[in-house]
Structures are given as structure tokens and as C-alpha cells.
Amino acid sequence: MLRSDRFLAYALILPVVAAVVAFVVGPTYNVATLSLTQVVMGQERGFGTLGNFKALAADPVFGLVLKNTAIWILGGTVLCVSVGLAVGTFLAIDSRLTGWLRALILLPWVLPDVVTAMAWKWMLHGQVGIIGQTLQQTGLTEGTISFMGDPDLVMWMLVVVLIWRKMPLVALILCAAIRAVPDDQVEAARMDGANAVERFRFVTLPNIAFSLTAVTVISMIWITAEFALPWIMTGGGPANASQIMATYIYQQSFEFFNWGVASAMSVINLAMLVSIVALYLYINRRSWASEASK
Amino acid sequence: MGSVALRNIRKSYGAVEVLHGIDLDIQDGEFTVLVGPSGCGKSTLLRSIAGLETISGGDIAIDDAVINTLVPKDRDIAMVFQNYALYPHMTVAKNMGFSLRLARQSQAEIDRKVKAAAEILDLTALLDRYPRQLSGGQRQRVAMGRAIVRDPKVFLFDEPLSNLDAKLRVQMRSEIKELHQRLKTTTIYVTHDQIEAMTMADKIVVMRGGHVEQIGTPLELYDTPASVFVAGFIGSPSMNFVAASAEGGMLRIASGEVLGPVTGDVSSGREVIAGFRPEDIRLSDTGIGARVALIEPTGAETQLTLRTGDASIIMTTRDRITQSVGDTVHFSVPADKLHCFDAASELSLTNRTRPQ
Numbered sequence: 001m002l003r004s005d006r007f008l009a010y011a012l013i014l015p016v017v018a019a020v021v022a023f024v025v026g027p028t029y030n031v032a033t034l035s036l037t038q039v040v041m042g043q044e045r046g047f048g049t050l051g052n053f054k055a056l057a058a059d060p061v062f063g064l065v066l067k068n069t070a071i072w073i074l075g076g077t078v079l080c081v082s083v084g085l086a087v088g089t090f091l092a093i094d095s096r097l098t099g100w101l102r103a104l105i106l107l108p109w110v111l112p113d114v115v116t117a118m119a120w121k122w123m124l125h126g127q128v129g130i131i132g133q134t135l136q137q138t139g140l141t142e143g144t145i146s147f148m149g150d151p152d153l154v155m156w157m158l159v160v161v162l163i164w165r166k167m168p169l170v171a172l173i174l175c176a177a178i179r180a181v182p183d184d185q186v187e188a189a190r191m192d193g194a195n196a197v198e199r200f201r202f203v204t205l206p207n208i209a210f211s212l213t214a215v216t217v218i219s220m221i222w223i224t225a226e227f228a229l230p231w232i233m234t235g236g237g238p239a240n241a242s243q244i245m246a247t248y249i250y251q252q253s254f255e256f257f258n259w260g261v262a263s264a265m266s267v268i269n270l271a272m273l274v275s276i277v278a279l280y281l282y283i284n285r286r287s288w289a290s291e292a293s294k
Numbered sequence: 295m296g297s298v299a300l301r302n303i304r305k306s307y308g309a310v311e312v313l314h315g316i317d318l319d320i321q322d323g324e325f326t327v328l329v330g331p332s333g334c335g336k337s338t339l340l341r342s343i344a345g346l347e348t349i350s351g352g353d354i355a356i357d358d359a360v361i362n363t364l365v366p367k368d369r370d371i372a373m374v375f376q377n378y379a380l381y382p383h384m385t386v387a388k389n390m391g392f393s394l395r396l397a398r399q400s401q402a403e404i405d406r407k408v409k410a411a412a413e414i415l416d417l418t419a420l421l422d423r424y425p426r427q428l429s430g431g432q433r434q435r436v437a438m439g440r441a442i443v444r445d446p447k448v449f450l451f452d453e454p455l456s457n458l459d460a461k462l463r464v465q466m467r468s469e470i471k472e473l474h475q476r477l478k479t480t481t482i483y484v485t486h487d488q489i490e491a492m493t494m495a496d497k498i499v500v501m502r503g504g505h506v507e508q509i510g511t512p513l514e515l516y517d518t519p520a521s522v523f524v525a526g527f528i529g530s531p532s533m534n535f536v537a538a539s540a541e542g543g544m545l546r547i548a549s550g551e552v553l554g555p556v557t558g559d560v561s562s563g564r565e566v567i568a569g570f571r572p573e574d575i576r577l578s579d580t581g582i583g584a585r586v587a588l589i590e591p592t593g594a595e596t597q598l599t600l601r602t603g604d605a606s607i608i609m610t611t612r613d614r615i616t617q618s619v620g621d622t623v624h625f626s627v628p629a630d631k632l633h634c635f636d637a638a639s640e641l642s643l644t645n646r647t648r649p650q
Contacts, residue, residue, distance in 0.1 A: 182377070182379065184375045184376070184377050184379035185379050185380075185381060187346050187373075187375070187379065188373070188375060188379035188380075188381075188440075189381075189392075190345075190346065190365075190366045190367065191344060191346075191366050191367070191371070191372060191373045191393075192367070192392050192393035192396060192440070192444075193366075193367035193393050193396045193397060194367075194392075194396050198396060202381070202392070203381065206381070206382075206383035207382070207383075209383075
């Protein structure tokens with residue numbers, strides 16, 4: 001390569017590198033150093049301490065937050081992808097109904113977070129929510145259920161709303177992947193004697209493995225980063241029963257000004273996410289490899 | 295055993311009927327080729343036999359048992375698809391053994407049958423490969439292997455060679471024919487290529503617009519085509535057709551020259567289409583005058599394009615040609631090589647017993 005070409009190449013990628021350093025690497029580095037800094041009342045008091053992590057370990061709420069976050073991320077991802085796969089499989093069927101549904105299903109996805117959260121908050125309200133009232137009036141339950149007030153229930157209610165909001169795009173992506181499965185493979189499987197379940201298991205699933213992996217990883221990242229939905233619906237309550245990493249980090253930093261502890265949690269959050277995604281990619285490395293070599 | 299009988303098969307998509315009552319008898323062990331231009335319904339007919347399409351009317355019977363409503367897997371039929379349709383995530387061995395695995399056969403049994411089929415098809419060394427690591431011809435053989443391991447009553451081939459390059463196509467053509475001679479399984483083969491049909495078939499079914507145009511052995515179709523369509527479709531280069539009228543037992547073409555005697559029962563003054571094959575034309579001192587428009591030598595034989603009036607006549611000859619472009623020549627056609635078709639219905643008027 002000519003010398004001037006090389007300079008041009010560097011010059012051309014410079015803006016992107018600068019942007020990534022400024023907006024991704026920089027803040028990450030900042031949070032990482034902050035997590036090792038003692039902060040009292042918003043004032044930095046000395047770098048090079050594991051005090052923030054020790055404080056977290058001693059915090060009884062943090063254990064609860066970890067449990068809730070596990071339900072939120074793992075439960076959310078598993079349900080989002082499995083429900084999305086089921087809906088996507090249904091939408092992949094050719095009919096006029098599914099043609100309309102394919103367009104309509106994106107509706108939850110285009111609503112803003114705040115609208116979704118407020119609407120569901122009212123529908124699930126303990127006294128005046130339409131869902132509780134309907135259940136009571138049809139005689140399915142004795143009284144109204146306090147969906148958001150029950151510590152055992154609230155986390156799962158959040159997951160349900162999360163699925164409602166995030167599943168449509170997953171379903172649509174998987175629907176597209178299923179429709180791209182070559183017809184002749186499905187027909188060959190029919191000739192080979194495969195029933196509908198076997199055709200799904202042995203032909204459709206392997207063919208959409210790449211999309212399924214990608215959509216799982218993306219869902220997990222979306223759900224981990226989702227803040228507005230739980231914050232507006234419960235604010236972490238009642239009594240931290242729906243406190244997850246995202247909301248607890250926000251509370252610690254912007255309500256209690258414990259920036260050190262909040263940064264430590266962010267670092268833990270990032271490490272968890274990276275390791276889960278890395279594990280998932282490792283397990284599914286074959287589908288990526290085979291896709292790449294086509 | 296594997297005789298196939300089709301009785302008045304009809305197939306409609308909504309209001310559009312694409313198969314208009316097909317009748318066909320295929321004997322056990324016969325290699326039958328369905329041939330016709332695209333859109334003639336040959337693939338639809340094959341897929342109906344396979345059970346991938348439901349027919350709108352008629353009966354499909356295998357060994358006299360009607361199978362109209364059976365799902366594909368219960369019909370005991372194997373199919374080879376145009377695009378091979380191999381499962382990309384399975385090795386060659388897994389691809390070939392998939393149907394046996396679904397049928398819950400023991401692994402030892404599956405291994406034995408896959409190995410046997412692989413030996414027939416020369417695939418033994420490739421059993422652990424994935425389809426993406428194979429060439430087109432190898433994939434085609436795996437697709438055939440997948441059909442062979444099931445030992446079905448009937449093999450169906452849906453244009454299996456159309457994705458291969460010309461040289462490989464000729465090679466696979468003989469491989470499939472040899473395979474059939476070895477296994478003697480009833481085979482129905484769909485193609486749009488008349489050369490494939492001629493070289494492989496015991497029996498050719500020429501289809502057009504959802505109808506059967508003619509059924510016969512390759513040479514029956516070649517020697518006694520039932521219509522202009524079959525005459526033009528079978529044979530390459532295709533038959534020459536010229537408008538002619540019957541006058542006093544002779545065929546007179548537009549220029550007024552006489553082509554030869556009328557073959558068959560044609561009344562005087564009737565408008566007909568005269569047909570004759572390029573290889574049956576002889577250059578002679580007398581006969582119809584024409585100008586040489588094009589000379590295309592291929593080595594073994596030479597193809598000449600002759601112009602007479604506004605008609606273009608193709609002739610092929612194995613003789614070395616001394617004429618050059620622009621020369622005037624005379625040609626004639628032996629009386630027993632002339633075909634006569636009705637000008638309106640385009641059906642053959644020639645009732646000739648086939649030469650032995």
C-alpha cells in the first residue's frame with residue numbers, strides 16, 4: 001500500500017475511533033476507576049480501595065437485587081425468546097390473518113417506554129386496575145389482586161410487561177428466519193417421513209440457529225439495559241421487592257449519591273453481561289462458524 | 295413391485311386448473327420421463343404423486359392401491375429435488391440415514407443401509423462431510439443416496455440435473471440410468487430437456503398446458519410424432535415445418551414447388567403443415583431450390599441454414615460441404631420421412647407404421 005493511502009485510511013477511520021473512545025471507552029474507564037474510589041456525600045476521598053465492593057457484599061439489599069436481576073434478565077430472556085419463537089412460528093404460516101398480525105404485532109414495540117409503563121401500571125393497579133376488576137367480576141378471584149404490591153408477584157408482573165413489550169420484534173425476526181428456511185428442505189423432510197414436530201426440530205431449528213442465537217444475545221442486552229419500565233412501574237418497590245441492578249444503580253447514584261458503590265455495581269453488571277454473552281456465543285460457536293463459511 | 299396408475303388427475307389452484315385430467319400407466323421397473331416446456335404441469339404432476347400437492351380430482355394408485363389422501367411418508371415414494379434439498383447441518387451419512395432414523399430403525403441397521411447405498415454411489419469417502427463441503431455432482435449423488443436407502447417402490451426425480459454444468463450433466467445422466475438398470479426401481483423423472491428424456495427414458499410422456507400430448511418410447515415419439523408440438527419438441531435441431539397444400543397426392547409449398555407425395559389420407563386442396571427432420575434432407579440436383587444462408591460445421595456433422603421463399607430450413611449432414619454461403623442448392627426429402635399435419639388442429643395426418 002502506498003504511504004499516502006495508509007494515511008488516508010487512518011484519517012478515514014479516525015472519526016469513528018474518536019467517537020468510540022469518547023463515548024464508550026472513556027465513560028467505561030471512568031466508571032471502572034470510580035468503582036475503586038471512596039466517595040462520601042458525592043466527594044471523592046482517595047483512589048485504590050475495594051471498599052465499594054465490600055460495602056456491596058455487606059448490603060442485605062444487594063442479595064435481593066441479584067436475585068431480582070436474575071429473574072429479570074434470565075427469566076425475561078428465556079420467556080422473550082421462547083414466546084417469540086412460538087409467535088414467530090405461528091406468524092410464519094401463510095394466511096391473510098397472519099399477514100395482518102405481522103404488521104399489528106409491532107404496535108407494542110413502537111410505543112414509548114413511559115407510555116407502556118404507565119398504561120400497564122394502571123391496568124395492574126390493586127384497586128382500580130381493569131385486569132384485577134375483570135378477574136373479580138368474572139368470579140375467577142375472590143377479590144382484586146394487588147399485582148404490584150405483592151412482593152412475590154411484582155417481579156414476575158414486570159417480566160410479563162417486559163415480554164409484552166420486547167417479544168414482538170423477536171417474533172418478527174424469527175418469523176422472517178423461519179420463512180427463509182428453504183421449502184425444499186421441509187418437503188424433503190416430509191418425504192423422509194418427518195411429522196410437523198420433527199420437521200421443526202430437525203429442519204427449521206437448525207436453519208434458524210444463527211438468528212436464534214443473535215436474537216437471544218440482543219434480547220439479553222436490551223433487558224439488562226432496560227431501566228424506564230421497572231423504574232416507572234414500581235421504582236424498585238415495594239420494599240425493594242422489584243429492585244434490580246438498573247434501578248438500584250440509579251437509586252444509589254442519583255438519590256443517595258453513593259457513586260462509588262453504584263459504579264462498583266455497574267462494573268459487576270458489565271462483567272456478568274460479558275460473561276453470559278461470551279458463554280452463549282461459545283456454546284453456539286458452531287452455528288456462527290457454519291454460517292460464516294457458507 | 296411399484297406400478298403407478300394415474301386416472302383423470304386434475305389439479306386446480308383456485309379457479310385456475312393446471313392439470314386437465316391426466317391418464318398414465320407406468321409399469322413396475324419402468325423409467326418414465328415427463329417432459330414439456332415450463333408451466334406444462336409436469337412438476338405439479340410429480341409433486342401430486344409425491345403427496346406434496348393435493349389433487350383436486352382423479353385417482354393415484356400404486357400397485358392398485360389408491361393413495362390420494364395418504365401423507366407423503368406413507369406412500370413409499372422417495373424424491374430427489376432440483377436443488378438437492380440436503381440438510382446443511384447434517385453430515386452425508388446423517389442426511390442419507392435421516393428417514394431411517396425417523397422410522398426408529400436401530401443404529402446398526404441405519405449404518406448398514408447407508409454404507410450399502412454409499413458404496414453404490416461411490417460416496418463412502420465422503421460420509422463424514424457436510425453438504426457445503428461437496429461439489430454439485432456429489433450433492434446430487436447424496437440426494438440420490440437419501441432416496442436409495444429407503445428402498446421405496448417409486449423414485450421421483452424433479453429436474454435433478456438442471457443445476458449442474460453441461461459436462462457433469464451428461465455424466466450424471468448416465469449414472470442415473472445405470473443406477474436404474476441396477477436397482478430396477480420404478481422411476482418417474484421430470485425434465486424440460488428433450489435430450490435427457492430421449493437418452494434416459496423407457497417411456498416418454500410429453501406434456502403441454504396441463505394435458506398429455508403423447509406417450510411413447512423415445513423412438514416412437516421421434517418417428518411418429520402425434521402433433522406439430524411433439525414433432526418440434528423432440529429432436530435437435532428441431533423438425534422443419536413449412537406450410538403446404540395437398541394437390542393431386544402431392545405436397546406443394548408456397549413457391550409452387552413440390553416437396554413430395556402426401557402421406558396419409560389427405561383430400562386434395564387441403565391446407566397442411568409439412569414437417570421433415572434436418573437430418574433427413576438430401577442435397578440433390580433437382581428438388582426445391584434454396585439459398586445457403588449459413589454454414590455451421592461442428593466437426594462430425596455440418597448444419598446448414600437454407601432459405602427458400604420466406605421459409606428457413608435447417609439441415610444437418612455428415613458429408614463435407616463444398617457449397618459456400620450464397621450458393622443456390624436443391625434439396626429433397628425422402629417420401630417416407632415426410633410428416634403431414636393438419637394446418638388448423640396441428641395433429642398428425644400421417645398414419646405410418648413405424649419402421650423397424
